Amino acid sequence: MYRILKKLLVGDPMPTSRLSHETMPKRKALAVYASDALSSVAYATEEITLVLALFGAQAMGYLTPISLAIIFLLLIVVLSYRHVIRVYTSGGGSYVVAKENLGTIYGLIAGASLLIDYLLTVSVSISSGTAAITSAFPRLLPYTVHIAIFFIFLLTVINLRGISEASTILAYPPYLFLFSMAFMILAGLWRYYTYGAPPVMPAAQLQPVYANFGLLAILRAFSGGCTALTGVEAVSNGVPTFKEPKARNAIIVLFALGGIAIFLFGGTSLLAELFGVVPVKGETLVSQIAEIAFGGRNWAYYLLQASTALILILAANTSYNGAPLLASRLAADGFLPHFLTIRGDRLVYSNGIILLGAAAAFLVLIFHGDTHLLIPLYAIGVFLSFTLSQIGMVKHWLKNRDRGWQFNLLINAIGAIITGIVTIVIATTKFTAGAWIVIILIPLLVYLFIAIKRHYADVAEDLSTACNVEIRHFRKNTVIIPVSTFTKAVINTVQYARSISQHIIAVTVNTNEHNLEKLQQKWQCFESDIPLVILDSPYRSITQPLVEYLEKLEQEAGPDEIITVLLPEFIPRKWWHFFLHNQTGLILKASLTLKKDVVIGSVPFHLSK
Incomplete structure (x- = not known):
């Protein structure tokens, strides 16, 4: 659909x-x-x-x-x-002009101003x-x-x-x-x-x-x-x-x-x-x-x-x-x-x-939808970008003295002075009417730009590899399978788990004694060689007991051991069927993803009807 x-x-x-x-x-x-x-x-x-x-x-x-x-x-x-x-035929306008001629910070100020103006x-x-x-x-x-x-x-x-x-x-x-x-x-x-x-x-x-x-x-x-x-x-x-x-x-x-x-x-x-x-x-x-x-x-x-x-x-x-x-x-x-x-x-x-x-x-x-309330926020960003663009072009002509640069320099200098004055006029005359919002928002956006850039630099540094990088080899992979009821989806997950490890543990959270008894009986009949660990949950929480159990396993695991959590998941044939089932797997996946030495995976089982 x-x-x-x-x-x-x-x-x-x-x-x-x-x-x-x-x-x-x-x-x-x-x-x-x-x-x-x-x-x-x-x-x-x-x-x-x-x-x-x-x-x-x-x-x-x-x-x-x-x-x-x-x-x-x-x-x-x-x-x-x-x-x-x-x-600057590649586009980018004031952002590119200011960034290349005045520096990155001025370019980001122009970029933030223009984005606010566009919005x-x-x-x-x-x-x-x-x-x-x-x-x-x-x-x-x-x-x-x-x-x-x-x-x-x-x-x-x-x-x-x-x-x-x-x-x-x-x-x-x-x-x-x-x-x-x-x-x-x-x-x-x-x-x-x-x-x-x-x-x-x-x-x-x-x-x-x-x-x-x-x-x-x-x-x-x-x-x-x-x-x-x-x-x-x-x-x-x-x-x-x-x-x-x-x-x-x-x-x-x-x-x-x-x-x-x-x-x-x-x-x-x-x-x-x-x-x-x-x-x-x-x-x-x-x-x-x-x-x-x-x-x-x-x-x-x-x-x-x-x-x-x-x-x-x-x-x-x-x-x-x-x-x-x-x-x-x-x-x-x-x-x-x-x-x-x-x-x-x-x-x-x-x-x-x-x-x-x-x-x-x-x-x-x-x-x-009131135009008069929005107008005071409007012109500051565009005139600030005008001003930075013109100052950038002035510096460009001083640095690259192409043919006719004197006249071009004069035009851009006049533009920079006039638009700069207008920016100050708009900022002062409309400050109390709402312009203060934009004046605060521009530096906040610039700070956000710099933070994003710093994050990408940190990620690149953490992910970078070298020829002499140490490869970590795992001696033991303990596979954890959370189960609530015994179904074909669980059997499908167990079969996959056997193909990647010999150390498999099934874990269930006890929120209902009757359901737990039925699960234990079926487990003994079909998967008796895999231990079924029962976690008590007096407040009916499913996520928290499982997270605490994994934390305990992490503490006991050696430096050459890893834990893999495989979530049994069945896939309905029609999209609207998803809304008829609990999304426990998604909640568990979101909760466990932040665990450092735990691998999370889903094993899908496609329903036929």
Whole structure:
């Protein structure tokens, strides 16, 4: 049943020879990698106005300057990451750049920051997409968490089907969103310059909650809008997924992504100021703008809301492409579990995809799918990785003075300074709102990476062999067979035990006198030459008496003796039959595995019915 379900959801396994074909052309790559950056425009402007609205109508006038500053920052980041893609064509983005140029610790900080960013990208984008749905259909508001977790599960399954199939399925909604947003911006501008502003401009009647508007408030609004930059780094992480020439195609997609993001974010911010739109509980800013631009909740409005919900949900797909690749790089370097380097049946890093989906679902559950609660955690990781990447590239140009290195150095230096300042601004302005969690989590993750690396080094040292290694020869192998009832499975185990040792002991734990008497009678009839040791258990425990008996045997055994425990095990024909039987063997195996000089084995007996 597991195989049938897996085939139904994921598809047939692919041969390794197909790996070179599991890449994306520019058209599909733009849809996959741009979805995060493009979706940010659906809530970046709103995050700015959420802060400005607290200080009244006058503060809303700063929306345009703040938006222009963010657009300038986006241009710098795009130009900076062009160099990262060109130099580091194997992918890995900020992690590889920082690790190779600044050192391992800085690389791990960048890696931890990006992993947190990818996780939050899934949580925030899915939550934002759900918010777009509940804005259009308020009756669904109580089911926010359920809807979000469903979409996480759906995206996880789609990405498990492989890069080619996932990119084909998910390529069209981003373009629908792009054209819908462009249509809204053009329609809004036409409506404003033809008919003027709406009769009632909410911003003009906005009552200030706080009076002390100043630089700190502007910086707080700016840090909220910086979420518009998230997703830009994903292209540099996913260079290996592009068709040849990989670097050139990735750079083209990066520039296209930047241009579209600037147009959509700038247009949305401009309409928000022209129409005087302010945040309203239960309805997104884009929903309000669209209703004004399209003259009501008509087909164009619902098409935009549907495409917005789709792009916000599919923005998580950027993380599903970037996070498993980054995790595999970290795992290949020994900083994460090695199973993250394994490609699944569909030639994707399935374990990383599943872990990302599970962690994102847990985060949505904890924060109840509230975008505004998740946003403060969001941008710190990505801007910290931006900064480390740019500093790494500065060092790269100083060390490798290639053609045009002076201009490249200037761009990366400006990028490092600006993104560094933004990182500090976001960390300070959003610290009490939840950013402290990320600030603590990043060093904890780095410590975890180092601990995993140290563990793998210790394991390698313990397992390493040399030509002069001493081979241990055992003179005596005492086989212990735990039994509860006399069955064919026990006879099967005894027969195998006789083939590997002459020293066999059967052990039973007395939890029922009647059953013990029946076992003794049958044992005398069939296996009288093998002793049956009876262990008393006044509290009906099976594991503890057996463990104590083995410890006693270990103490009595010599240095050239070993103990083998063989567990009789019967295998039902149908999978659901397993749930009808006690799993005592599994419990015993788990308890005895930690014994140093004890070998544990199962002897299966397959049932015919």
